[in-house]
Amino acid sequence: MERERYFEPVPSLPDFVKIEHKILKFWRENDFLKQLIAKNKGKKKFSFLDGPITANNPMGVHHAWGRTYKDVIQRYKAQKGFDQRFQNGFDCQGLWVEVEVEKELGFKSKKDIEKFGIDKFVEKCKERVIKYSKIQTEQSIRLGQWMDWENSYYTMSDENNYTIWYFLKKCHQKGWIYKGEDVVPWCPRCGTAISQHEIVTEGYKELIHPGVYLQFPLKGKENHYLLVWTTTPWTLTANVACAVHPDLVYVLIKHNGKFYYLLKERLNIIEGRYEIIKELIGKEMINWEYEGPLSFLSIQKGIKHIIIPWEGVSAEEGTGIVHIAPGCGHEDFLLGKEFQLPAICPIDEEGIFLNNYDFLSGKTTKESEELIFEALKKENKLYKIEKYIHRYPVCWRCGTELVFRLVPEWYISMKELRYQIMEVAKKVQWIPSFGLERELDWLRNMEDWLISKKRYWGLALPIYECECGYFDVIGGKEELKARAVEGYEKFEGHSPHRPWIDYVKIRCEKCGQIISRIPDVGNPWLDAGIVPFSTLNYLKDRKYWEEWYPFDFAVECFPGQFRNWFYAILAMATVLENSPPVKTIFGYALVKDEKGEDMHKSKGNVIWFDEAAEKMGADIMRWVFVSHNPFENLHFGYKLGYEAKRKLLTLWNCYSFFVTYARIDNFHPKRKECYVDLKEVKNPLDQWLLSITNNLIKNVDDAYNNYEFDKVPRLIEKYVDDLSNWYIRRSRRRFWKSQGDYDKWSAYHTLYYSLTTLIQLIAPIMPFLSEEIYQNLVVNINGNVWRSIHLNDFPEVKEELINKDIEERMALCRKLVSLGRMAREKVKIKIRQPLRKIIFLNINEKEKLNDLVPFIIEELNVKEVIFGEKEEFTDNFVKVEEDNLIALLDIALDEDLLWEGFLREFIHRIQVLRKEAGFEITDRIIMGYQADKKVEEIIEKNSAYIKAEILAEDIKRNLLEDKDIERKITVNNWEILVSLKRK
Ligand SMILES: [Zn+2]
Numbered sequence: 001m002e003r004e005r006y007f008e009p010v011p012s013l014p015d016f017v018k019i020e021h022k023i024l025k026f027w028r029e030n031d032f033l034k035q036l037i038a039k040n041k042g043k044k045k046f047s048f049l050d051g052p053i054t055a056n057n058p059m060g061v062h063h064a065w066g067r068t069y070k071d072v073i074q075r076y077k078a079q080k081g082f083d084q085r086f087q088n089g090f091d092c093q094g095l096w097v098e099v100e101v102e103k104e105l106g107f108k109s110k111k112d113i114e115k116f117g118i119d120k121f122v123e124k125c126k127e128r129v130i131k132y133s134k135i136q137t138e139q140s141i142r143l144g145q146w147m148d149w150e151n152s153y154y155t156m157s158d159e160n161n162y163t164i165w166y167f168l169k170k171c172h173q174k175g176w177i178y179k180g181e182d183v184v185p186w187c188p189r190c191g192t193a194i195s196q197h198e199i200v201t202e203g204y205k206e207l208i209h210p211g212v213y214l215q216f217p218l219k220g221k222e223n224h225y226l227l228v229w230t231t232t233p234w235t236l237t238a239n240v241a242c243a244v245h246p247d248l249v250y251v252l253i254k255h256n257g258k259f260y261y262l263l264k265e266r267l268n269i270i271e272g273r274y275e276i277i278k279e280l281i282g283k284e285m286i287n288w289e290y291e292g293p294l295s296f297l298s299i300q301k302g303i304k305h306i307i308i309p310w311e312g313v314s315a316e317e318g319t320g321i322v323h324i325a326p327g328c329g330h331e332d333f334l335l336g337k338e339f340q341l342p343a344i345c346p347i348d349e350e351g352i353f354l355n356n357y358d359f360l361s362g363k364t365t366k367e368s369e370e371l372i373f374e375a376l377k378k379e380n381k382l383y384k385i386e387k388y389i390h391r392y393p394v395c396w397r398c399g400t401e402l403v404f405r406l407v408p409e410w411y412i413s414m415k416e417l418r419y420q421i422m423e424v425a426k427k428v429q430w431i432p433s434f435g436l437e438r439e440l441d442w443l444r445n446m447e448d449w450l451i452s453k454k455r456y457w458g459l460a461l462p463i464y465e466c467e468c469g470y471f472d473v474i475g476g477k478e479e480l481k482a483r484a485v486e487g488y489e490k491f492e493g494h495s496p497h498r499p500w501i502d503y504v505k506i507r508c509e510k511c512g513q514i515i516s517r518i519p520d521v522g523n524p525w526l527d528a529g530i531v532p533f534s535t536l537n538y539l540k541d542r543k544y545w546e547e548w549y550p551f552d553f554a555v556e557c558f559p560g561q562f563r564n565w566f567y568a569i570l571a572m573a574t575v576l577e578n579s580p581p582v583k584t585i586f587g588y589a590l591v592k593d594e595k596g597e598d599m600h601k602s603k604g605n606v607i608w609f610d611e612a613a614e615k616m617g618a619d620i621m622r623w624v625f626v627s628h629n630p631f632e633n634l635h636f637g638y639k640l641g642y643e644a645k646r647k648l649l650t651l652w653n654c655y656s657f658f659v660t661y662a663r664i665d666n667f668h669p670k671r672k673e674c675y676v677d678l679k680e681v682k683n684p685l686d687q688w689l690l691s692i693t694n695n696l697i698k699n700v701d702d703a704y705n706n707y708e709f710d711k712v713p714r715l716i717e718k719y720v721d722d723l724s725n726w727y728i729r730r731s732r733r734r735f736w737k738s739q740g741d742y743d744k745w746s747a748y749h750t751l752y753y754s755l756t757t758l759i760q761l762i763a764p765i766m767p768f769l770s771e772e773i774y775q776n777l778v779v780n781i782n783g784n785v786w787r788s789i790h791l792n793d794f795p796e797v798k799e800e801l802i803n804k805d806i807e808e809r810m811a812l813c814r815k816l817v818s819l820g821r822m823a824r825e826k827v828k829i830k831i832r833q834p835l836r837k838i839i840f841l842n843i844n845e846k847e848k849l850n851d852l853v854p855f856i857i858e859e860l861n862v863k864e865v866i867f868g869e870k871e872e873f874t875d876n877f878v879k880v881e882e883d884n885l886i887a888l889l890d891i892a893l894d895e896d897l898l899w900e901g902f903l904r905e906f907i908h909r910i911q912v913l914r915k916e917a918g919f920e921i922t923d924r925i926i927m928g929y930q931a932d933k934k935v936e937e938i939i940e941k942n943s944a945y946i947k948a949e950i951l952a953e954d955i956k957r958n959l960l961e962d963k964d965i966e967r968k969i970t971v972n973n974w975e976i977l978v979s980l981k982r983k
Pocket residue numbers: 187188189190191395396397398399400
């Protein structure tokens with residue numbers, strides 16, 4: 001026979017983590033997401049765009065923050081009946097993966113990779129991505145995230161790569177793709193350019209470099225020198241000019257028997273005595289000729305070193321005369337172009353001096369420093385060397401100091417495109433709203449988009465370049481096949497990656513030569529930026545793409561993404577469709593440790609996701625994330641977890657209270673005898689709770705719908721506080737000890753409705769806890785419902801249950817109670833000590849409070865509540881005042897009140913003992929005691945009342961031989977020995 005379905009008992013202290021594992025198993029065994037997708041299929045769509053997570057390492061807690069928002073919004077939209085795709089994405093290609101694989105294999109440079117074999121290396125990269133995408137999937141599931149995991153997209157897919165080809169061809173057709181020479185930040189270890197985007201985002205470190213002061217002899221002026229400053233001595237080999245600020249004041253000084261020029265404001269760098277000979281304006285120095293620092297190097301032969309004007313010269317540091325090497329610095333390069341200076345690049349891609357650099361050939365830039373100082377000393381061109389601490393760009397992947405190198409790279413021109421993207425960006429709703437300004441600011445200032453990388457694992461840039469100067473961009477696999485003149489059979493069956501793609505050759509359309517693809521791979525933001533198209537089958541099924549594009553919502557961590565992912569999706573959608581790819585972009589800030597510092601492996605302050613999930617619980621972590629203001633950095637730690645847990649225990653206690661008493665009273669929401677129509681409840685507490693519950697539904701709905709996620713926990717916490725500290729507290733006696741059946745069942749129905757509504761509202765944020773409670777409150781007593789809470793619709797607002805009047809009246813009632821409590825607090829009289837009366841003044845329409853007066857009496861433990869007209873003072877009154885309301889509390893105590901207070905306290909202490917002894921709420925007991933005659937008298941006189949309160953069948957005037965617990969307690973200075981025995 002099937003056991004009758006009913007509420008299971010609820011532990012008063014839940015193990016949230018254990019519950020989560022139980023629920024995970026339950027979800028795994030039942031493919032609820034599939035049911036959810038099927039349930040909403042064909043309805044109105046909500047299109048969520050997942051920014052891909054780099055599948056290169058296990059997930060950190062910062063990933064869990066974003067993934068929580070992603071899960072919350074999709075669960076909420078599912079409750080609202082929207083058809084959704086639930087697609088997750090993995091970012092796969094790029095230097096970040098290569099660097100980790102190099103570490104695994106113990107590689108030091110690109111040479112090691114080529115020796116190992118590019119094909120094997122690329123396979124290793126793919127393997128790593130697959131491995132970590134599996135790990136991240138498991139971690140996300142642990143977080144409670146529901147996604148169609150089998151359908152995750154991977155940016156390394158053919159579809160993704162060929163859609164980028166299509167995009168690049170479009171750019172090429174508009175004439176925006178070009179090969180340019182520029183001085184770019186370069187990682188000598190990774191052997192590749194690092195794009196501006198990557199440096200701005202995370203690529204600076206505080207470093208110590210030599211601050212070198214040099215003296216360059218002026219030509220035609222005996223014993224006159226320019227004082228020049230640099231922090232990169234190796235670039236002196238490429239010096240061709242010095243720059244001065246045309247409008248600032250310079251001085252000529254006599255110092256150590258020599259004459260020096262420098263900026264007047266920088267005189268403080270001179271060591272020792274000096275004499276100012278004259279002042280002059282920078283302009284006057286232009287075109288002066290000087291002898292370069294290492295003029296004996298063959299590469300320097302024939303170069304005329306001159307002074308040029310530059311408004312970028314700073315008066316804050318150095319000497320005001322800046323060393324210029326157009327082959328070694330980006331700004332230098334631009335100046336070089338302007339003044340037609342030669343650009344010398346002294347180093348190769350590993351940062352090693354080229355062959356024609358005499359004593360420096362074969363040395364790294366670091367190794368060259370001492371040798372250069374020696375040479376400068378010999379030449380008498382060194383003034384002094386200091387230590388210089390500054391923020392200097394480093395490789396964001398491997399930490400190596402960057403150098404600046406003149407190289408040919410491929411770019412997308414931003415000349416026209418930036419303005420088009422700006423127009424598209426303005427059509428997006430940015431949350432927070434300053435996001436738009438940040439994005440526009442980036443677009444206004446960004447340089448052309450550097451898209452090439454001299455690496456292995458990445459998008460094969462479909463650029464085919466011929467010696468004749470012509471180049472072509474291939475827009476897809478079919479086009480490649482059609483254009484191929486050799487190698488296609490060898491490529492077929494492989495992914496479009498190096499080295500396989502490079503078997504294919506095509507013919508130059510201009511001169512007919514057979515040409516190859518350039519060896520470069522693409523910038524990884526191309527991979528992530530194309531997903532609004534590639535994941536919706538843009539090239540093969542335009543109709544499907546149209547159904548889901550533009551996306552409704554995307555959420556990512558914003559500080560970096562204005563330059564990266566947000567930028568990339570906007571840029572690519574502008575080129576392909578000239579439309580915003582997503583309607584709303586939501587950004588959140590960074591995760592720091594509890595002290596506000598960056599989490600770093602090396603600092604030992606990293607909290608790993610797995611650890612946090614098992615220690616704190618996923619639900620609590622999610623609650624912490626969602627509660628936080630998304631636009632401020634989150635100082636994450638276990639302390640926040642404890643706070644959240646404390647608040648949630650209040651919710652759990654309400655649930656546990658309900659189940660405990662429902663089981664005692666055998667309440668069943670479906671049973672006829674218990675039936676109560678919620679529209680007709682009479683008790684003001686029930687009317688009030690039903691009303692605030694329906695307001696809560698409205699407010700939570702609005703908050704989710706407006707993406708004001710952090711508002712939801714605030715609303716819920718306030719509601720749970722109302723529920724626990726007012727409704728249940730004031731209704732306690734209505735359950736179980738209720739006066740009449742109708743009032744009892746009314747309380748049960750009201751609380752049941754409130755709890756089942758509440759869990760549905762928190763389900764998007766706390767999928768586990770809400771599921772656990774749902775299983776017991778709903779599934780356990782009713783087989784005919786959705787088996788998971790997450791298949792249910794969002795609760796509907798029942799307008800007829802909203803009652804403004806009772807809300808206002810109850811608010812006033814609670815206000816008066818809080819005044820009364822303040823008065824008691826002032827004189828430190830415990831709430832269990834009854835008092836004669838409290839008088840409230842300045843209450844308008846006091847008759848509105850009539851039915852609520854009993855709550856004030858009980859809550860404040862007074863005999864009488866009086867709504868008075870004017871203040872009458874005696875010594876026995878305490879006065880408190882707030883918001884123009886006045887409470888006067890009579891604190892005079894007589895013998896009767898004192899003994900009454902004694903009894904209340906005594907009963908309370910016995911209840912505590914019952915708990916300590918582990919008795920059930922319904923257990924009947926026998927009590928024995930020993931006390932003073934006076935106490936004995938009081939207990940005897942009130943024995944009926946005491947018996948009813950503590951569920952005692954008998955009270956004996958001596959201690960029990962056979963007992964479960966025995967204690968000495970002190971009540972109002974009376975000592976009493978008590979023993980209890982369960983019947
Ligand atoms: Zn590097």
